[in-house]
Amino acid sequence: MTLERPMNVQEVAIFIGLNPDEIGLIAINGVQSELDDSVPPGCRLCFFPPMSGG
Amino acid sequence: MKLLRVDMGQLEVHWVPVPPVFEQLGGRALISKLLLEEIPPTCDALGPHNILIFSPGLLAGGGVTTAGRLSVGGKSPLTGGVKEANGGGTAGDTLAKLGIKAIVVEGQAARGDWYMLHVTSDSASLLPAGDLRGLGTYATSDRLQERYGADCTVISIGQAGEYLMVGAGIAITGDRDQRSNHAARGGLGAVMGSKGLKAIVIDKPLGKSIPLADADLFRTATRTFAQKLINDPKLGTQGSQHLYGTASIVGAVNEIGSLPTQNFSRGSFEHAADLRGEHLRELVLEREGKVGTRCMPGCVIACRNLYTDEDGKPIVGTLQYETIALIGSNLGLSNLDDVARLNYMCNDFGLDTIETGAALGVALEAGLAKFGDTESIFALLKQVGEGTVLGRVLGNGVVTTGRVLGIRRIPAALGQAMPGYDPRSLKGNGVTYATSPQGADHTAGNAFGARKEVNPLGVQGQRELSLKLQIIAAMLDATGLCLFARPPVIADPQLMVDMINGIFGWGWNKQDLDRFNRQVLRTELEFNRRAGITAADYRIPEYMREEPLAPHNAIFDVPDSDLDSVFETL
Numbered sequence: 184m185t186l187e188r189p190m191n192v193q194e195v196a197i198f199i200g201l202n203p204d205e206i207g208l209i210a211i212n213g214v215q216s217e218l219d220d221s222v223p224p225g226c227r228l229c230f231f232p233p234m235s236g237g
Numbered sequence: 238m239k240l241l242r243v244d245m246g247q248l249e250v251h252w253v254p255v256p257p258v259f260e261q262l263g264g265r266a267l268i269s270k271l272l273l274e275e276i277p278p279t280c281d282a283l284g285p286h287n288i289l290i291f292s293p294g295l296l297a298g299g300g301v302t303t304a305g306r307l308s309v310g311g312k313s314p315l316t317g318g319v320k321e322a323n324g325g326g327t328a329g330d331t332l333a334k335l336g337i338k339a340i341v342v343e344g345q346a347a348r349g350d351w352y353m354l355h356v357t358s359d360s361a362s363l364l365p366a367g368d369l370r371g372l373g374t375y376a377t378s379d380r381l382q383e384r385y386g387a388d389c390t391v392i393s394i395g396q397a398g399e400y401l402m403v404g405a406g407i408a409i410t411g412d413r414d415q416r417s418n419h420a421a422r423g424g425l426g427a428v429m430g431s432k433g434l435k436a437i438v439i440d441k442p443l444g445k446s447i448p449l450a451d452a453d454l455f456r457t458a459t460r461t462f463a464q465k466l467i468n469d470p471k472l473g474t475q476g477s478q479h480l481y482g483t484a485s486i487v488g489a490v491n492e493i494g495s496l497p498t499q500n501f502s503r504g505s506f507e508h509a510a511d512l513r514g515e516h517l518r519e520l521v522l523e524r525e526g527k528v529g530t531r532c533m534p535g536c537v538i539a540c541r542n543l544y545t546d547e548d549g550k551p552i553v554g555t556l557q558y559e560t561i562a563l564i565g566s567n568l569g570l571s572n573l574d575d576v577a578r579l580n581y582m583c584n585d586f587g588l589d590t591i592e593t594g595a596a597l598g599v600a601l602e603a604g605l606a607k608f609g610d611t612e613s614i615f616a617l618l619k620q621v622g623e624g625t626v627l628g629r630v631l632g633n634g635v636v637t638t639g640r641v642l643g644i645r646r647i648p649a650a651l652g653q654a655m656p657g658y659d660p661r662s663l664k665g666n667g668v669t670y671a672t673s674p675q676g677a678d679h680t681a682g683n684a685f686g687a688r689k690e691v692n693p694l695g696v697q698g699q700r701e702l703s704l705k706l707q708i709i710a711a712m713l714d715a716t717g718l719c720l721f722a723r724p725p726v727i728a729d730p731q732l733m734v735d736m737i738n739g740i741f742g743w744g745w746n747k748q749d750l751d752r753f754n755r756q757v758l759r760t761e762l763e764f765n766r767r768a769g770i771t772a773a774d775y776r777i778p779e780y781m782r783e784e785p786l787a788p789h790n791a792i793f794d795v796p797d798s799d800l801d802s803v804f805e806t807l
Contacts, residue, residue, distance in 0.1 A: 235686065
C-alpha cells in the first residue's frame with residue numbers, strides 16, 4: 184500500500200481498519216516493533232493478533 | 238495426602254505419609270526437593286539409584302481450569318541434571334482427587350522383566366506386563382483401557398523408552414480424542430524403561446474431591462481466574478490459541494526470523510505459509526476433524542485439535558507448534574499431513590518430537606536423506622521404533638546423532654535439543670536455554686512476544702527477562718497450571734495466593750509465593766551443581782555465536798558473563 188504521508192504503526196493500523204488494542208505482535212522488515220515506531224518507506228509491515236508462545 | 242512409593246527391585250508398593258519437608262510442595266517443586274533429598278546427584282540416571290516421580294501440581298483436583306498437568310521428574314539421562322517434564326491429560330487431577338501427592342518409583346526390576354502399576358482409590362499393585370512389551374503407546378493405552386475401563390488414565394512408554402533411548406518421553410491419556418499427551422523432554426521415558434515399568438493405570442476417582450480449607454475464597458478466586466482467561470483476547474473463544482492452537486504463532490515466529498529451518502541453518506522457511514495455524518484450521522474443518530478441543534476436562538482455553546486426513550480419518554490428536562517447527566520446517570517439510578503422520582509415529586514410539594526433530598535435522602545435514610524428502614524421513618524415523626543401530630543413534634537425541642555423524646551444527650544446550658525458536662533471533666530464549674537447570678526448554682522461560690520489555694535481537698535486558706520468566710515458569714510447573722493460563726496470575730499474583738490458600742489454608746501472601754517460586758530454581762541449581770554441572774556447561778553452542786542466521790544475520794552474542802550472572806538476584 185502507499186501512504187500519503189509518513190505514519191507510525193498505530194496510524195497505519197487505524198488507516199487499514201485495525202483496532203490497535205487488538206494487535207499482538209508487529210514486525211517491520213521482520214524486526215519486532217511497537218505502535219509508536221515510524222513506518223519506513225518500502226518496508227514490509229506485518230500485524231499479528233495476540234498470541235502466546237508454547 | 239499420601240505418597241505411593243514403588244520399589245521395582247523388591248516389587249513392593251507402600252503408602253506413606255507425606256514428610257513435613259514435602260508438605261507445601263507439588264509438581265516441579267516437589268520433584269526438585271525429592272531429588273535433592275533422596276538421590277546421589279552423581280548417580281547413573283538409568284541406574285537403580287535414580288527415582289522417577291509423578292506429581293500433580295498444588296492446584297490439581299479442585300476444578301481450577303488448566304491445573305491438571307502432571308509433572309514427571311527424575312535425574313535426566315540427557316542433561317545429567319534435574320528434569321521436570323509435564324504433560325496434559327487426566328493424570329494430574331486424577332492423582333490429586335485420589336489424595337496422592339506423588340508416586341515415587343525407585344530401584345529397578347530384573348532386566349528384561351516388565352511391569353505395570355495399577356492404582357485405585359484404595360490400593361496399588363505391581364503386575365507383570367510382559368504382554369505389553371514392544372507395543373507403542375497407543376496400543377498400550379488401548380489394551381489397558383479395554384482391560385480396566387475406558388475411564389481410566391494410562392501413563393506409558395513406547396518402544397523408545399523400552400530401548401532406553403534418551404529421546405524418550407512418557408505418554409499420558411487425556412480427555413476423549415486427546416489420547417496422547419506427553420511429558421516429553423529430558424529422557425524420562427528412558428528412566429521409566431530402566432526401571433522395568435511399562436505403564437501405570439489409574440482408576441477414575443468416582444465421587445472424589447479434594448478437601449478445601451476455605452471453600453468461599455477458593456471458589457471466588459477460581460471463578461475470577463477462569464473468567465479472566467475467557468476474557469483474554471489470546472485465549473478466549475475468539476482468541477488465536479483456541480482457534481488455531483499453538484500453530485497460531487508459526488507465521489509470527491517465521492516473520493521475526495526465529496523458525497528453525499533445515500537444521501537451524503536459517504530462521505525463516507519459504508513454505509511457512511503451508512504450516513501456519515490458519516491453514517491447519519482450514520484443513521481440519523474441511524475434513525471434519527476438530528479444533529478447539531481440550532486435553533483435560535474443564536479447560537477454558539481448549540487449544541488442541543484432532544488432525545484428520547483427506548478422508549476424515551484421524552491422524553493425530555494434537556498437532557502443535559513445536560512439532561510443526563522441529564519436524565516440519567526444521568526438516569524442510571511443508572505438508573501438514575506429513576508432519577501429522579510423523580507426529581503420530583513419535584507419539585507411538587514414545588519420543589519427544591523436539592529432540593527427535595532436532596536429531597533428524599542433524600541426520601539430514603549429514604546426508605542421510607535430503608531436506609524435504611518425506612519418504613526418507615519416514616524411513617529414518619521408522620528405524621527408531623525398530624531399534625536398529627541407526628535408529629538407536631537417532632533415538633538418543635541430537636547430541637549423540639551429531640557426534641556419531643560428525644556434524645558441528647548441533648542445536649542443543651545442556652545436552653538437550655533446542656525447541657522451536659532459534660536463539661540467535663530471540664536472544665531471551667537463548668539465555669533461558671543456556672541457563673535453565675532444565676536445559677534447552679522454552680517452557681522454562683519463553684521470551685516470545687515480550688518485545689515491550691526487551692528487543693529480541695539485542696543483548697540488553699535479556700538476562701533480567703529470562704530470570705523473570707524462569708521464576709514464573711517454576712510457579713506454573715509447581716502448581717500444575719498450563720503455561721498458556723499464565724496471564725491472570727502474572728497480572729495479579731494474589732489470585733494464585735488465594736487459590737492456594739483456599740485449598741490448603743497456609744496463610745500465604747504474595748511474598749511467600751515469590752519465595753516459593755525462587756526456591757524451586759535454587760533447589761534445582763543446587764542439585765545440578767552437586768551433579769557436577771558447572772558454569773561452563775550452561776552455554777549456547779559455539780557455532781551459534783559465530784554463524785549468522787538469515788534473515789537478520791544474527792548471532793547469539795549475549796556474553797557468557799551475562800549467562801553466568803542470571804541467577805545473581807534469585
